Amino acid sequence: MSFSGQLFDNAAPEGSAERFSEGAVLFHGRLNEYAEAIIEAIRDIDREAPFRHLVTPGGHRMSVSMTSCGDLGWMTDRKGYRYTETDPDSDRPWPPMPELFSELAGEAAEEAGFPGYRPDACLINRYRPGAKLSLHQDKDEQDYSHPVVSFSLGLPATFLWGGFRRKDKPDRLLLEHGDVLVWGGPDRLRYHGILPLPEGEHPLMGAQRINLTFRKAG
């Protein structure tokens, strides 16, 4: 496989899976038949724990808005990045992770070579046009032997697949509605990010992209 920019052409058939690195698999359109149920569940979570724009330790307000479900929720404020058992906005536990979410995440992880995956945290990221996520590593979890599983819904986005140093030039992957991406093992600490979301209108979701990122955090 050549690593000179775009990793795949955009016309990958629904249901196909591509292992583009030793520990990373992209499942195209894997969520399509569940999309409406997932969106409904996100609506319920948003009612209990509304999306909010968090502030980084450096004082930067994130363009992505976030909420969480599961035993642990990821958050950031001036004090740092961390997982909490409760939503700091309400002091109540994060909404429970719907079984549908953990089942779909577990199945994809297993097919990617990570059997027995039981995520305890699901971070939900909402991108409006222009929102982005800078290159970063997911490393607030205790044990990196568990993969990260990510669901994409709504508008397509360009995912940056970097190396193990921030300065390594990332490749690009298009993440579309219904896609599931799994990365773990030797790829678990790759730098990654999302380019600013282009304008658009998705038939189910309107002008937004929602990403669910599952992790075994505790």
Ligand SMILES: O=C(O)CCC(=O)C(=O)O
């Ligand atoms: O939106 C995405 O696809 C990536 C999200 C991500 O990297 C994260 O939440 O840590």
Ligand SMILES: [Fe+2]
């Ligand atoms: Fe991440």
